[in-house]
Amino acid sequence: MPDSLPTLSGLPLVGCLPELRRDRLGFLLRAWHEGGGFTRAPAVRGRFLYVVTDPEVARDVLVRQARRFKKFAALSTYSRPILGEGLITSEGEVHRAQRRLIAPKFGRRDLGTYAATMARHTAALVEGWVPGRGVDIHAEMTRLTLAIATETMFGAASGSYSRAASAAVHAATDYIAGEVGRLLHLPVSWPLPRNRRMQRAVRALDEIVFEIIRQRRADPGDQDDILQRLLDARDEDDGRGMDDQQVRDEVMTLFVAGHETTANALTWSLDLLARNPEVQRALSEEVRSVVGDGLPGLEHLPRLGLARRVFEESMRLYPPAYMVGRESLEPVEVGGHSLPAGVTVLVSIYGLHRRPDLWPDPERFDPGRFSEEAIDARPRGCYLPFGDGPRVCIGNHFAMMEAQLVLAGVAQRWRLVALPGPAVAPMPRVTLRPGGPVRLQVEAAG
Ligand code: HEM
Numbered sequence: 224m225p226d227s228l229p230t231l232s233g234l235p236l237v238g239c240l241p242e243l244r245r246d247r248l249g250f251l252l253r254a255w256h257e258g259g260g261f262t263r264a265p266a267v268r269g270r271f272l273y274v275v276t277d278p279e280v281a282r283d284v285l286v287r288q289a290r291r292f293k294k295f296a297a298l299s300t301y302s303r304p305i306l307g308e309g310l311i312t313s314e315g316e317v318h319r320a321q322r323r324l325i326a327p328k329f330g331r332r333d334l335g336t337y338a339a340t341m342a343r344h345t346a347a348l349v350e351g352w353v354p355g356r357g358v359d360i361h362a363e364m365t366r367l368t369l370a371i372a373t374e375t376m377f378g379a380a381s382g383s384y385s386r387a388a389s390a391a392v393h394a395a396t397d398y399i400a401g402e403v404g405r406l407l408h409l410p411v412s413w414p415l416p417r418n419r420r421m422q423r424a425v426r427a428l429d430e431i432v433f434e435i436i437r438q439r440r441a442d443p444g445d446q447d448d449i450l451q452r453l454l455d456a457r458d459e460d461d462g463r464g465m466d467d468q469q470v471r472d473e474v475m476t477l478f479v480a481g482h483e484t485t486a487n488a489l490t491w492s493l494d495l496l497a498r499n500p501e502v503q504r505a506l507s508e509e510v511r512s513v514v515g516d517g518l519p520g521l522e523h524l525p526r527l528g529l530a531r532r533v534f535e536e537s538m539r540l541y542p543p544a545y546m547v548g549r550e551s552l553e554p555v556e557v558g559g560h561s562l563p564a565g566v567t568v569l570v571s572i573y574g575l576h577r578r579p580d581l582w583p584d585p586e587r588f589d590p591g592r593f594s595e596e597a598i599d600a601r602p603r604g605c606y607l608p609f610g611d612g613p614r615v616c617i618g619n620h621f622a623m624m625e626a627q628l629v630l631a632g633v634a635q636r637w638r639l640v641a642l643p644g645p646a647v648a649p650m651p652r653v654t655l656r657p658g659g660p661v662r663l664q665v666e667a668a669g
Pocket of ligand 1: 477481485547610611613614617621
């Protein structure tokens with residue numbers, strides 16, 4: 224019974240909601256420390272919010288009982304004016320059909336053609352850095368991941384579209400983050416400056432996307448960018464593809480889902496490297512011996528193990544998707560407890576990744592936690608940066624490949640030095656982003 228679940232303390236009437244707004248990460252850690260792996264927190268009007276910080280209960284929600292849940296409604300509602308019915312916002316059969324169409328295009332082996340684009344953009348970016356100067360690494364990584372996303376999406380023609388794509392993606396993510404954090408929601412049709420800004424930017428990108436789709440349908444050529452893969456996707460059973468509107472929704476979805484998450488994860492990784500010079504030195508050595516002076520490429524990835532472990536450990540400490548929300552569609556049994564229909568469950572990825580019993584000395588940055596032996600020794604499901612189950616991140620291989628290539632491309636040329644002062648604190652919005660500019664000094668790699 225749910226009543227036997229530990230219940231967190233909260234304020235009268237409003238429960239834990241003010242705490243969730245004020246100090247969301249603190250709340251997620253308190254849920255584990257005071258309530259354990261599965262707990263409930265009072266919300267408004269006698270309702271409860273369920274918080275999961277346990278690998279097995281998380282698997283119940285995200286994998287075993289996935290069909291009895293839908294995604295947390297708020298995020299989908301505020302994303303829908305921009306993302307339409309893409310993978311993030313769709314549910315049920317529509318989602319399953321889209322996922323079946325798109326997933327085969329995002330397998331590890333299918334993405335190799337994009338490695339060169341990722342490495343080239345990284346080299347071009349770091350080329351412009353000046354020894355002894357500071358760079359705002361978050362701004363740089365945001366620029367880089369967007370340039371990579373635009374070229375892998377639109378291919379050779381992307382140069383002329385990147386400005387509109389960048390404006391649309393920023394306006395879209397700002398709008399979604401703004402709405403999720405707002406108490407009073409006004410319809411997107413109201414002529415507020417923020418609504419107008421978002422709609423203008425999205426309309427500009429729509430025009431581009433529909434125009435390229437029209438050209439490609441008329442003459443597919445031999446493109447292998449993501450847009451073309453979406454246009455070529457056919458359902459295994461009935462052979463049907465997507466119509467133009469669906470393709471447009473998935474283009475927007477992939478931009479929005481893939482851009483800020485990856486930029487944040489790379490920013491945290493580089494900041495942690497700057498604060499851990501011995502790991503940074505080892506990474507430089509790895510890159511020097513595996514890649515030498517040329518561009519890092521697909522063939523190097525299996526031997527860039529430290530680059531991978533650095534990224535994994537950074538996402539343990541600062542998971543860009545620090546929690547995922549679900550709502551029960553019907554009464555459901557989770558972790559041995561019955562939950563009624565219509566309740567909200569938060570899977571606390573941030574909390575799971577900092578459980579001291581699973582990750583000894585959890586605040587310490589130690590890429591060694593991701594050696595094969597260490598991974599095998601931990602219970603399954605205690606590391607969920609990309610979620611799990613039927614809605615696991617479709618871009619996980621894309622992000623991992625991009626991360627290895629970007630970290631290698633930076634370490635090949637530069638040593639990053641943290642400026643005196645405390646590290647920038649994380650700010651939990653839709654993603655876990657740095658709460659201010661992350662300024663690092665760059666020095667030529669020795
Ligand atoms: C470090 C980078 C990334 C992280 C940490 C991340 C994390 C996640 C997580 C946790 C989910 C599951 C959300 C849920 O269950 O509610 C998700 C879903 C998704 N991600 Fe990512 N992501 C990353 C990069 C990317 C990239 C590069 C792309 C696209 C190229 C992408 C596209 C998507 C899409 C389309 C979904 C929705 C999948 C579905 O519901 O079927 N992500 N991501």
